[in-house]
Amino acid sequence: MPNYTANIRDMQFVLHELLKISGQDVPGYADLERAFTEAVLDAAGKVASEVLAPLNAVGDHEGCKLENGAVRVPAGFDKAFAAMKEGGWTALDCNPDYGGQGMPYVINCAVGEMFVSANMAFNMYQGLTHGAVSAIEAHGTEAQKATYLPKMVACDWTGTMNLTEPHCGTDLGLLRTKAEPQADGSYKITGTKIFISAGDHDLAENIIHLVLAKVPGGGEGTKGISLFIVPKVLVNADGSLGARNAVSVGKVEHKMGIHGSATCVMNYDGATGYLLGDLHKGMRAMFTMMNEARLGVGLQGYAVAEAAYQAALAYAKDRLQGRAVTGVANPAGPADPLIVHPDIRRALMDQKSFLEGARAFTFWGATLIDRAHGLKDAEAEGLISLMTPVIKGFLTDKGFEACVQAQQVWGGHGYIEEQGMSQFVRDARITMIYEGANGVQALDLVGRKLAAEGGKPLMGFFEMVKAECKAHDGDDRMKPFTDPLKAASKQMQAAGMFFLQNAAKNPDAALSGSYDFMHLMGHVCLGLMWTRMAAAAHAALEGGASDRAFYEAKITTGRYYMARHLPACGLHLARIESGSETVMGLSVDQF
Numbered sequence: 001m002p003n004y005t006a007n008i009r010d011m012q013f014v015l016h017e018l019l020k021i022s023g024q025d026v027p028g029y030a031d032l033e034r035a036f037t038e039a040v041l042d043a044a045g046k047v048a049s050e051v052l053a054p055l056n057a058v059g060d061h062e063g064c065k066l067e068n069g070a071v072r073v074p075a076g077f078d079k080a081f082a083a084m085k086e087g088g089w090t091a092l093d094c095n096p097d098y099g100g101q102g103m104p105y106v107i108n109c110a111v112g113e114m115f116v117s118a119n120m121a122f123n124m125y126q127g128l129t130h131g132a133v134s135a136i137e138a139h140g141t142e143a144q145k146a147t148y149l150p151k152m153v154a155c156d157w158t159g160t161m162n163l164t165e166p167h168c169g170t171d172l173g174l175l176r177t178k179a180e181p182q183a184d185g186s187y188k189i190t191g192t193k194i195f196i197s198a199g200d201h202d203l204a205e206n207i208i209h210l211v212l213a214k215v216p217g218g219g220e221g222t223k224g225i226s227l228f229i230v231p232k233v234l235v236n237a238d239g240s241l242g243a244r245n246a247v248s249v250g251k252v253e254h255k256m257g258i259h260g261s262a263t264c265v266m267n268y269d270g271a272t273g274y275l276l277g278d279l280h281k282g283m284r285a286m287f288t289m290m291n292e293a294r295l296g297v298g299l300q301g302y303a304v305a306e307a308a309y310q311a312a313l314a315y316a317k318d319r320l321q322g323r324a325v326t327g328v329a330n331p332a333g334p335a336d337p338l339i340v341h342p343d344i345r346r347a348l349m350d351q352k353s354f355l356e357g358a359r360a361f362t363f364w365g366a367t368l369i370d371r372a373h374g375l376k377d378a379e380a381e382g383l384i385s386l387m388t389p390v391i392k393g394f395l396t397d398k399g400f401e402a403c404v405q406a407q408q409v410w411g412g413h414g415y416i417e418e419q420g421m422s423q424f425v426r427d428a429r430i431t432m433i434y435e436g437a438n439g440v441q442a443l444d445l446v447g448r449k450l451a452a453e454g455g456k457p458l459m460g461f462f463e464m465v466k467a468e469c470k471a472h473d474g475d476d477r478m479k480p481f482t483d484p485l486k487a488a489s490k491q492m493q494a495a496g497m498f499f500l501q502n503a504a505k506n507p508d509a510a511l512s513g514s515y516d517f518m519h520l521m522g523h524v525c526l527g528l529m530w531t532r533m534a535a536a537a538h539a540a541l542e543g544g545a546s547d548r549a550f551y552e553a554k555i556t557t558g559r560y561y562m563a564r565h566l567p568a569c570g571l572h573l574a575r576i577e578s579g580s581e582t583v584m585g586l587s588v589d590q591f
């Protein structure tokens with residue numbers, strides 16, 4: 001089974017040399033000095049490789065089982081969950097008022113990357129709880145916060161998000177789950193939710209379900225939707241656990257990947273629920289956590305690919321096949337290792353250049369979230385809203401692709417389950433689907449985000465790219481970065497112009513190109529990250545940094561991304577400018 005070791009060196013580079021976090025004016029950032037983050041990441045890395053990674057294949061093989069109405073998680077998950085709680089890893093960036101450690105979100109992301117790489121399915125139990133904690137903290141009454149948050153921050157109680165129903169996933173306006181007001185101010189919740197992650201399990205004494213439901217008379221579509229707290233076990237006034245609520249598990253889904261994560265059909269049969277936030281404003285309440293939740297899924301996309309890449313790299317160094325075309329590299333052996341072959345190098349460079357760019361992009365996004373929350377910085381809020389569908393959609397598409405490439409390096413052995421490469425591919429696949437399928441992310445990007453605030457965040461992004469290129473004017477070492485970045489940014493602007501000129505008269509023309517635009521913009525964002533990373537690496541080399549090999553590799557890896565991936569922007573633009581004629585040209589019967 002593949003081993004996993006957290007890439008702490010690269011994380012430290014991103015946090016301190018690229019983002020310079022301890023110098024930023026965001027609350028809590030001054031404490032994030034290099035030695036401090038090194039200690040935190042080191043400790044988290046040990047948990048990831050020693051506690052979580054050994055359970056990754058166990059979770060995949062065993063899956064979750066429904067027995068006598070209760071879900072049992074794979075063997076060993078309980079001990080690992082207890083260890084995570086004891087180490088405070090589940091409460092890293094939670095509010096200290098409720099028992100959290102109060103660290104900035106960016107640190108939670110770095111640690112989260114390691115935990116997801118080591119065992120994505122396991123990490124879902126605390127990940128979902130984190131989302132529910134954020135929702136209750138943002139929208140709960142003081143009494144609700146006091147009742148639920150200390151237990152949930154400690155992960156003694158876990159949380160879920162219940163949106164999806166059998167007939168509605170993307171189109172939540174269709175949802176049917178009903179909430180009927182009761183004389184005591186509570187509601188009776190009735191309906192069926194499907195695909196609920198961590199819907200039931202034996203890791204916690206209670207599960208706090210956040211459920212979207214409609215109160216009769218609330219209006220059509222998404223307008224009439226409210227959000228409710230529905231505990232699995234009702235909580236008494238003194239905080240102790242009371243009677244079982246009328247919530248039950250209908251089924252645990254048998255699915256392609258993340259077998260260790262219990263994906264449940266949940267039946268609410270007149271269950272007691274409590275309104276969270278304002279009546280009929282449930283969608284708005286859900287959307288306040290959207291940037292964080294979607295960034296978390298984008299992170300999953302590349303974090304699984306990081307683990308797959310490590311396994312591919314180890315195999316490429318070890319497996320002997322063929323001889324190098326430029327001369328024998330391993331005369332003592334019967335053949336040379338795979339890594340001598342240019343095509344294997346291409347596959348490894350594709351993965352490495354994507355992963356390091358994705359990490360920088362995600363951590364940068366996390367600093368925007370910290371800035372938006374901590375400083376109420378409207379510019380950062382606008383920028384992260386624009387970036388969110390790209391982080392989610394682009395990084396999960398490319399993360400999946402990277403997992404397939406890693407599997408390909410293993411040849412036929414990658415297709416054999418016991419080697420572990422197939423699990424990475426199967427696990428990564430869901431990231432493209434849940435938390436808003438990627439096609440819908442592209443729709444959100446082109447349909448809403450580009451024009452948000454009169455296009456101010458988009459213009460701000462173009463200015464940022466321009467300023468970055470200008471900062472390196474006359475520096476020949478930076479031309480392999482700035483030239484492709486300038487060209488790609490122009491292509492992105494041309495695509496935006498095409499939408500502007502065509503969307504009003506023919507909305508299909510814009511939406512036929514939305515997926516390509518998401519990818520075009522993803523490349524520009526990673527191109528910007530690589531330009532900044534290359535500049536930081538050059539600065540370190542000039543400053544006499546001792547680990548020259550790290551910085552030289554950084555520059556070469558970045559040049560690879562710019563030379564080999566940014567040209568894709570031209571293809572995306574050509575597709576966008578071809579409009580909708582061929583996309584929508586067939587009648588339904590002609591398919």
Ligand SMILES: Cc1cc2nc3c(=O)[nH]c(=O)nc-3n(C[C@H](O)[C@H](O)[C@H](O)COP(=O)(O)OP(=O)(O)OC[C@H]3O[C@@H](n4cnc5c(N)ncnc54)[C@H](O)[C@@H]3O)c2cc1C
Pocket residue numbers: 161162163164167168169170171194195196197198255263430433434435436437438439440443
């Ligand atoms: C393992 C797993 C875990 C999950 N966990 C949770 C959870 O914890 N809580 C929860 O509430 N849900 C959860 N989900 C549900 C998930 O979020 C939905 O499956 C997802 O949002 C898509 O909804 P759907 O499956 O109904 O697809 P549909 O909405 O039917 O969409 C089908 C396809 O059509 C596309 N599409 C839909 N509408 C449009 C449009 N207007 N324009 C263009 N394309 C469109 C979509 O992109 C998609 O590719 C989970 C799902 C899985 C498989």
